[in-house]
Amino acid sequence: FNDVAKEAQGMTMAGHYEARGANEHAHSKEPPCAVCPRNGVCVPHVQCPAHVRPGSSNPQCHLEGTRHVGVCCSTGRRHAGESDRKFRSSVHVDDMKTAHKQSREQLVEWLERADTLKDKHYAAINSSDPSYWHHLSVRTYDSRAQMLGRGALLNMFAAQELKARDAITAEEIELGFTEHTDGPFCPPKLLCPQEPSRYRSIGGGCNNQNNPDWGATNTGFERLLPPDYSDGIWAMRTSRSGLPLPSARAVSNALLLDVNHPSSTHNVMFMQFGQFIVRDISIGQVFALGDGNGISCCSGDGRILPKEFQHWACAPIVLDPGDIFYGQFGKQCINFVRTQLAPRSDCSLGYAKQMNGASHYLDMSHLYGNSEEKIVKLRAPGGVLSVFNDFGRDLPPLTKRKECLNMYEGTACFESGDNHGNQIISLTVLHTIWTREHNRIARALSKINPRWDEDKVFFESRRIMQAEYQHIIYNEWLPLLLGPRIMEIYGLLPSSGFSTLYHPGVDPSLTAEFSSAAMRFGHSTVDGQLKVVSPKHGGIYESISIPEVMFQPSRLRLKPFLDRMLIGMSWQPMQSVDPFITESLSRYMFHGGNPFGLDLAAINIQRGRDYGVRSYNEYRKLIGIEPLADFHQFAPNAAKRLSSVYVNPEDIDLWVGGLLEEPVEGGVIGPTFANIIADQFARLKNGDRYFYEFGTNINPGAFTPSQLAEIKKVTLSRIICHNSDGIELFEQSPNAFLRSDLPRNEPVRCDNPAIPAVDLSRFKEI
Numbered sequence: 232f233n234d235v236a237k238e239a240q241g242m243t244m245a246g247h248y249e250a251r252g253a254n255e256h257a258h259s260k261e262p263p264c265a266v267c268p269r270n271g272v273c274v275p276h277v278q279c280p281a282h283v284r285p286g287s288s289n290p291q292c293h294l295e296g297t298r299h300v301g302v303c304c305s306t307g308r309r310h311a312g313e314s315d316r317k318f319r320s321s322v323h324v325d326d327m328k329t330a331h332k333q334s335r336e337q338l339v340e341w342l343e344r345a346d347t348l349k350d351k352h353y354a355a356i357n358s359s360d361p362s363y364w365h366h367l368s369v370r371t372y373d374s375r376a377q378m379l380g381r382g383a384l385l386n387m388f389a390a391q392e393l394k395a396r397d398a399i400t401a402e403e404i405e406l407g408f409t410e411h412t413d414g415p416f417c418p419p420k421l422l423c424p425q426e427p428s429r430y431r432s433i434g435g436g437c438n439n440q441n442n443p444d445w446g447a448t449n450t451g452f453e454r455l456l457p458p459d460y461s462d463g464i465w466a467m468r469t470s471r472s473g474l475p476l477p478s479a480r481a482v483s484n485a486l487l488l489d490v491n492h493p494s495s496t497h498n499v500m501f502m503q504f505g506q507f508i509v510r511d512i513s514i515g516q517v518f519a520l521g522d523g524n525g526i527s528c529c530s531g532d533g534r535i536l537p538k539e540f541q542h543w544a545c546a547p548i549v550l551d552p553g554d555i556f557y558g559q560f561g562k563q564c565i566n567f568v569r570t571q572l573a574p575r576s577d578c579s580l581g582y583a584k585q586m587n588g589a590s591h592y593l594d595m596s597h598l599y600g601n602s603e604e605k606i607v608k609l610r611a612p613g614g615v616l617s618v619f620n621d622f623g624r625d626l627p628p629l630t631k632r633k634e635c636l637n638m639y640e641g642t643a644c645f646e647s648g649d650n651h652g653n654q655i656i657s658l659t660v661l662h663t664i665w666t667r668e669h670n671r672i673a674r675a676l677s678k679i680n681p682r683w684d685e686d687k688v689f690f691e692s693r694r695i696m697q698a699e700y701q702h703i704i705y706n707e708w709l710p711l712l713l714g715p716r717i718m719e720i721y722g723l724l725p726s727s728g729f730s731t732l733y734h735p736g737v738d739p740s741l742t743a744e745f746s747s748a749a750m751r752f753g754h755s756t757v758d759g760q761l762k763v764v765s766p767k768h769g770g771i772y773e774s775i776s777i778p779e780v781m782f783q784p785s786r787l788r789l790k791p792f793l794d795r796m797l798i799g800m801s802w803q804p805m806q807s808v809d810p811f812i813t814e815s816l817s818r819y820m821f822h823g824g825n826p827f828g829l830d831l832a833a834i835n836i837q838r839g840r841d842y843g844v845r846s847y848n849e850y851r852k853l854i855g856i857e858p859l860a861d862f863h864q865f866a867p868n869a870a871k872r873l874s875s876v877y878v879n880p881e882d883i884d885l886w887v888g889g890l891l892e893e894p895v896e897g898g899v900i901g902p903t904f905a906n907i908i909a910d911q912f913a914r915l916k917n918g919d920r921y922f923y924e925f926g927t928n929i930n931p932g933a934f935t936p937s938q939l940a941e942i943k944k945v946t947l948s949r950i951i952c953h954n955s956d957g958i959e960l961f962e963q964s965p966n967a968f969l970r971s972d973l974p975r976n977e978p979v980r981c982d983n984p985a986i987p988a989v990d991l992s993r994f995k996e997i
């Protein structure tokens with residue numbers, strides 16, 4: 232193992248290629264090198280898809296209010312858009328009619344095919360299989376999502392048919408066939424109140440006045456670049472040579488080893504909060520059988536099912552019979568089901584877009600739910616969230632919904648807004664303390680505002696919660712991820728008072744590249760062991776192998792567990808972001824008692840291909856750095872391993888290439904991921920009318936200046952101090968995301984002014 236570790240360590244590269252994007256140096260020319268022409272906006276490179284198209288000439292310019300350069304862009308921050316010119320449809324009416332007819336027939340055929348497979352018992356996942364819990368992590372709960380998903384299939388078939396008939400060009404498909412609003416399926420329009428509500432809607436709709444569906448639950452992921460589907464519409468990417476890409480497992484095997492490389496600064500809480508954020512904004516939902524059960528693409532004995540027995544949504548990951556790990560179990564197949572599609576809200580046709588089952592906004596939908604029906608189930612009388620009172624300690628409510636591995640007497644499985652809060656116990660810990668924070672705020676508000684009814688108490692508490700949470704993300708978490716330079720370029724840091732950065736033209740939707748690749752950097756930060764620390768017992772009380780606490784959160788019922796876990800998360804380093812992944816995720820994830828589990832690294836790679844994410848080099852160009860011409864521009868070890876699986880540097884998957892980069896200054900991820908993630912959080916701020924920092928001219932639920940000043944005092948450490956059990960946790964480091972053994976971050980008592988509290992008396996209605 233030592234040799235592997237040593238060799239693998241050589242894969243992290245110091246300065247093997249320029250780690251700084253073109254937008255990361257200060258521009259010295261005065262006055263600005265270019266004043267953008269009419270309709271041009273100066274944006275960071277990643278926000279201008281047009282600048283990487285052949286023949287484009289986008290002059291450099293100064294990014295407003297900073298010393299950094301960007302490019303003049305005619306697309307003005309529109310995802311994947313080419314220009315403001317919209318394509319006029321020239322499709323002949325007969326072609327369109329035929330496409331509609333064909334697409335209906337094809338949908339019927341596909342649904343019948345799925346039913347036949349189900350009846351013959353080929354297609355359903357067995358509940359003892361590791362992929363059963365994968366399915367639970369990514370399944371669709373919502374009948375509306377299913378209805379929209381079918382509609383999206385109809386539109387996808389119609390686009391395929393038009394393409395086959397040469398009735399539309401590849402370019403029209405690639406850039407969005409925007410003016411043609413004649414798809415066979417049109418999603419129902421969102422109904423918004425005449426007067427904007429003081430509170431965010433539950434599912435994220437009605438936020439943008441001109442585009443009420445932007446960011447709403449069950450709408451599509453947008454994209455930074457047009458997709459790379461081999462048929463232009465939905466078929467998975469192939470290599471530059473036209474041959475299939477290497478198996479995702481082969482790439483994971485060759486490149487993504489398990490090497491212990493703890494961060495010298497960031498702790499497990501930083502990792503865990505990252506996943507907590509993800510669950511709020513991104514839930515890719517895979518296709519399921521009509522009865523909601525998971526689709527199996529592998530046979531019971533671990534082989535790939537013959538094509539004729541595969542469900543159409545299958546894209547199983549092929550394992551080599553000699554696979555270093557799975558080979559010993561005779562496994563040649565990892566189950567993989569493609570993500571559901573979403574129809575465009577204007578009924579237009581184009582390439583397939585994946586569906587996001589979460590409201591895209593940072594609105595804590597993982598706590599409150601993504602639909603009215605869900606929030607009703609989660610509430611309790613008095614404006615509070617429902618809890619399970621376990622001998623005096625409030626935990627999230629128990630659920631009987633099948634979600635946990637063991638659901639017999641005495642074990643616990645908890646409810647959450649996103650239905651997936653039990654995925655790992657440290658995530659359930661965060662759900663617990665934020666549920667308690669809602670209830671703490673609600674009780675304080677009803678006390679100072681005795682005339683408020685329970686709805687008012689509930690929604691005011693939710694509004695404050697969302698603001699606290701957003702402040703923690705932008706003020707504490709993102710700076711430690713992205714470093715100061717990128718924070719400045721994208722205007723991400725909170726301002727001293729109200730912010731004016733709202734722009735109604737900014738689409739907040741998550742990008743496919745963010746969700747299927749860049750934000751999955753977090754999987755490299757996961758440690759295979761969780762350390763539970765007890766001051767009372769003088770140190771580490773328990774070291775838990777993480778597969779043992781995935782969908783098994785029962786330990787939370789042990790009285791001192793929550794406090795000990797929180798202390799451990801603060802003290803234990805996270806793993807660094809690098810091409811190393813713990814085997815707990817790459818071999819044993821969701822093993823549920825089997826000697827093998829799933830390979831999350833391979834699943835990530837396959838998911839990128841499922842979403843049509845282009846190759847790594849294309850995103851280097853997009854962020855303004857040189858593409859790799861040769862594998863040897865990476866360190867020798869990485870180059871050797873890359874060339875053992877990929878034929879051409881142009882084939883490298885985005886998630887893999889991104890993990891191989893050196894981190895940006897002051898951050899923990901490389902420039903490609905950093906720019907993709909910064910762009911996303913900029914959209915989630917500039918495109919969210921209800922963002923906590925916006926004043927009354929923008930935000931219908933704006934805070935008063937003094938309330939906003941109070942909100943800005945909050946830190947995650949304060950939330951932890953308020954809502955832990957006070958059984959063993961009495962102290963907390965001021966910065967909850969940095970290791971508690973770092974100088975100047977030593978734990979202080981919870982009443983120390985270094986962890987200031989929000990004065991809720993400012994929320995008394997006068």
Ligand code: HEM
Nearest residue numbers: 368502505506509513514515655746750751753754757838
């Ligand atoms: C703690 C242990 C974790 C486990 C067991 C886990 C597991 C998973 C699984 C099973 C998926 C679905 C994969 C697929 O089918 O495509 C997923 C998706 C994802 N994970 Fe993790 N994850 C963990 C931590 C993290 C962290 C720390 C981050 C980021 C900081 C992260 C970011 C993501 C993202 C962005 C997605 C895509 C979400 C979507 O749109 O569906 N995960 N993870």
Ligand SMILES: [Ca+2]
Nearest residue numbers: 511590592596
């Ligand atoms: Ca959300």
